[in-house]
Amino acid sequence: MGKKSSKPVARPRGRPPRGAPAKRSAERNGASAAERDTLDQQQRRTEKMEALSQLAGGMAHDFNNLLTTILTTADLIGGELIGDSTVLSDLETIKTASRRGSELIRKLLAFARRQRLDLQPVVLGTLLQDTAVVLRRLLPADVELQLEVHEPGCAARADPVAVEQILINLVTNARDAMPGGGTIAIGTACEDVSLAACARRGWGTPGRYAVLSVADTGVGMDPETQRHLFEPFFTTKPVDAGTGLGLAMVYGLVRQHDGFVDVLSTPGTGTTVRVLLPAAEPAARRASPAAGTAQLRGTETILLAEDEDALRRAATRVLEKHGYRVLEAANGAEALEVFGRHETEIALIVADVVMPTLGGPQLIRELRAAGKGVKVLFTSGYPARDAQETRALDPGLPFLAKPWTITELLRRVREVLDQPASG
Secondary structure: OOOOOOOHHHOOOOOOOOOOOHHHHHHHHHHOOHHHHHHHHHHHHHHHHHHHHHHHHHHHHHHHHHHHHHHHHHHHHHHHOOOOOHHHHHHHHHHHHHHHHHHHHHHHHHHHHOOOOOOEEEHHHHHHHHHHHHHOOOOOOOOEEEEOOOOOOOEEEEEEHHHHHHHHHHHHHHOOOOOOOOEEEEEEEEEEOHHOOOOOOOOOOEEEEEEEEEEEEEEEOHHHHHHHOOOOOOOOOOOOOOOOOHHHHHHHHHHHHEEEEEEEEEEOOOOOEEEEEEEEEOOOOOOHHHHHHHHHHOOOOEEOOOOOOOHHHHHHHHHHHHEEEEEOOOOOOHHHHHHHHHHHOOEEEEEEOOOOOOOOHHHHHHHHHHOOOEEEEEEEHHHHHHHHHHHHHHHOOEEEEEEOOHHHHHHHHHHHHHHOOHH
């Protein structure tokens, strides 16, 4: 498009550089009218997405508070309706929709903010089976979804939320490439990547990789389209029909995992996208909520600092139902007062990071400054930003991202309580 700088500039792959608008303005002097028009459009899109990312960041905390309340309340109701299959099915629909809402927020933040990855062993076949219901709802009736799990135990060292985002974006893109219907085949397998294969790609480390492939029978792509496929804002869709961020996000997330993306496509014969993620030894699958919560009980006293009233009430019900005594506080300042009255009783503080008057990290700083030691579990609806603040306080402090489920809350609380006291 414009002239390239003679000095290479290192920047994250899969997202527009922050200095792009200023650089593009400087490039316009030597650009043709068509190139200037293209640069102007890209600048407007960049500014629009930056505004959207700031808006999403501001809303994420409150939005995930609401979703956590919905998920928790639905689980509490479900626990009282054993055997009522119709109502339980309706509750599962509510929970699925709530999780999808959280995924949409994370999807934008993952591109705009480079959300921190929570790497762990992820069995791709299991994740695919668990996500299949959501994927089918993305597709019209004339698109068939086929699952081909060739190596059921093949695991990747990955962030499960990020892998779901990758999968949803690839399936959505494949769907849009088949306006007249067709078939999407999603497969998992394991593959050894050689030194020669890394050399052909121009980077990477040889070794064992877990492979997630998405193949469609759509219109396919010519070589020119493939060359621009992962560029931010590049799209072959009509104006206002797409942002051109989906595949750029896929590329960025895969590179964050130190993985590869391979694309095989020919006009008229469909497209296959293969995502290769570093392999990991599969971990034991976590117990389901129904089987796991019975072992996650306790009798300790917990100080719960949460400014969202409905969420605080729901979390209190969950903890008290599982044996804990809960002292509530609507903000950090109130939590300090409650702690002063019950210091010898409190075994754990569960605190939201962002609260009026006094946030969670500030609460712990004041307690430490007064020489008070207590275990803490931070929670937040904006994990990327707020995890950074808690790591600045202490890199080892436990953190639970919203929206959490009942099992996730109980497991994390039990893990923190069972840790040996520091110092």
